[in-house]
Amino acid sequence: MSKYQRIKGRSFLAWVVLAALYGCAALERPESAVSARVFPRVLQAGDVLDLHTGTKLSFEELIRALETVRIVYVGEVHAREADHEVQQRIVEGLWKAGKRIGIGVEMLPRTVQAALDLWVRGTVDEAEFLEAVGWERHWGFPFEAYRPVFMFAREKNIPMRALNAPPAVARKVAHHGLEALTEDERRQIARHFFMDDAAHRAYIQEEFKAHVPGGIKDFETFYQAQLVWDETMAESLAVWLVQEPLDQVVVLAGKAHVNQRFGIPERVRRRLEHRYAVVVPAADNEAPEQVTAEVGDYLVVTAAEKPAPGHGKRLGVLLDKNPEGRGLRVRQVVPGSRAEKAGFLAGDLIVAADGDPVSDVSDLHRRFQSPQDAVVFTVDREGRVMEIRVDFGR
Known part of the structure; x- marks a missing residue:
C-alpha cells in the first residue's frame, strides 16, 4: 500500500467518524456565550483576565487553564504585532508544558498542506516555502509578523495545518453562489454548511450593510462566501483532530472568525464534541474593560502599538x-x-x-x-x- 493510499484511507476513516458524531454532538451554546457581565475593573497592558469570573491571572496561570481544553483559539488583527506576540507566547507555553500540540492557521488554504509539511520538516528554506504556498497571493500580509510562530514550529517539529479554503473559490461563491462551483471546486471546501445560526447571520448582515463589496451578487452569496471560510476551517480542524494523536491544537485566525464563537469554534463543535477556549487580545487603548464572556473566555491586554518607521504604512x-x-x-x-x-x-x-x-x-x-x-x-x-x-x- 502506498503512502498516499494510507493517508487517503485515514482521511476516509476520519470522515466516517465525523459523520457518526454529527448526530451526538451537543448544539447548545456553552454557558460562557450567554454570560455578558462587565466586571468593574481597571486594566492595563500585561493583564490577563478570566472573563467568566473577572479574576486576574498571571500568564502562567492562563497557560495552565488552557491545558485543559482541546482547542485554543487566539484571535488576531492581522496587522497588529501585539496579537501575534500573544499567539507566540501561548504556543510556546503549551509546548513547554509538555503537550503534544499542533498549530492551525487561517493564512493558508488546505490545498498547500504538502508545502507546509515540507516547511515543518525543514526541507525547504523560507523563500522556497513562501513561493510554494503562494503567501502573497493567498494572504498578502507580510510574513514577518508570522515568522516567529512558523520558525518555532519548524524548530520543535510541531505539526501545522493549513485550514482555509482557496480564496478564488470563496470569491466565486461571493459573486455567483455555491451552485456555480464546479465539482472540483466544491471538493476544495467544506462538505456541510450550517446556515441556522441567527446571531452569526445577523452579524454578517451588519458587515454587509456597512461595507457593501463590489461585484457581490447579493447578501445570500456574500453570506455563503463567509461560510466558505468558517465551515472549511472548522471541517479542517475536526478532521485533523480525528486523524492526529494531538493533545491540543492552537488556532491562529482573525478575530472575526473566532470571537463570539459562532464562526469557527461552534462549527467545529457541531462536528466533534470537545472543549475549547477563546483568547481575546485587546489593546489597552481600546476599552478592554468592555470585553465580556460573550466574546471569549480569556482576555489578554496588550500595549497600544507605536509603529516603527515604515511599519505604519498599512493600506488596509x-x-x-x-x-x-x-x-x-x-x-x-x-x-x-x-x-x-x-x-x-x-x-x-x-x-x-x-x-x-x-x-x-x-x-x-x-x-x-x-x-x-x-x-x-x-x-x-x-x-x-x-x-x-x-x-x-x-
Missing part, C-alpha cells in the same frame, strides 16, 4: 494577483482602514502607484518603504480609471 486591503496579469485586485477592504477612508472598494484593480505599474504585492511594499507621506494609486473600477490618494502621514 487584501489583494489578489489579476489573472490577466495587469495590476492587483482588491479582495477586501479592512473596515476603518486608510483604504476605506480614501474610497477603495472591493473589486477595484490597482494598476499603478505614483505612476509606476503594479503587478505584485512586493511592488507596493517597496513603494511603502519610501519616506513620502502620500501615494496616488491608479485604479480601474469596472472599466472606469480613477486616481485615489492615500495619506500615510496621518
